[in-house]
Amino acid sequence: MKNIAIVLGSFHTKEVSEMLDEARKTAEELGVNIVELVWVPGSVEKPLALKRLLMRPDVDACVALGIIERGSTKHGLVMGEVVYDAIIRLTLELMKPVGLGILGPEIDPEQIQPRLRPYARAAVKAAVEMIA
Numbered sequence: 511m512k513n514i515a516i517v518l519g520s521f522h523t524k525e526v527s528e529m530l531d532e533a534r535k536t537a538e539e540l541g542v543n544i545v546e547l548v549w550v551p552g553s554v555e556k557p558l559a560l561k562r563l564l565m566r567p568d569v570d571a572c573v574a575l576g577i578i579e580r581g582s583t584k585h586g587l588v589m590g591e592v593v594y595d596a597i598i599r600l601t602l603e604l605m606k607p608v609g610l611g612i613l614g615p616e617i618d619p620e621q622i623q624p625r626l627r628p629y630a631r632a633a634v635k636a637a638v639e640m641i642a
Contacts (some may be wrong), residue, residue, distance in 0.1 A: 512570045513517060514634070514639050515546040515563040517556050519576030519612075529575045529611060529630035532597060535636040545569060554589060557596035564604045571637040575630055577622060578614030581604030590615025590625045607638050 516533055518526050532549070539574045545568055556574050563569050573595060583604045594610070601608050605637050613625050613635030 512638065513540045513545040513568055514542050514571045514637055515548065515566075516544060516573045516575060517548045517550060517559045517563065519552050519556065520549045521552045522577045522622075525626055526575055528626045532627040533573060533575060533611070533634050536631045537638075540634065540638050542634075542638055552576070553593045553596040556593060557600060558613075560597060560608055561600055561604070564600060564606045564608070569606070570641045571609065573609040573611055573630075573633045573637050575611040575633065576613070577617065578597060578612060579622070580614070580616040580618050586615045589619060591597075605638035606635075606642070607636070607637045609633035609640075615640045 516525060518530060550559050551558055553576050560572050560574060563572050578586045578588060596607050611629045612628055613622060
């Protein structure tokens with residue numbers, strides 16, 4: 511059986527907890543174990559947490575869940591680009607997949623709720639499908 515770990519942003523705890531519920535359900539349906547959950551303050555902290563998990567021999571893939579909301583400045587857009595780039599580099603460096611379930615960057619508040627479960631589900635499925 512394959513093992514995944516999930517990194518979650520606590521800045522939007524309520525919404526990300528809903529994503530986690532869907533991720534757990536999807537992992538069970540796919541027959542994979544969730545061996546670790548790591549909550550981090552926000553998206554900028556996700557790459558370090560992911561690297562630590564991806565380096566573990568008992569972790570076959572990771573999933574990153576969170577939200578980068580639209581703000582009054584371009585902070586979220588810049589943060590999203592940096593975080594996504596760091597995560598892609600990790601997958602190539604460590605040759606283990608990361609399913610990206612980060613809504614945004616620059617998602618509007620009214621767009622969040624309908625995307626929570628579908629994004630979480632897709633992130634788990636992508637990570638599992640890409641396990642070598």
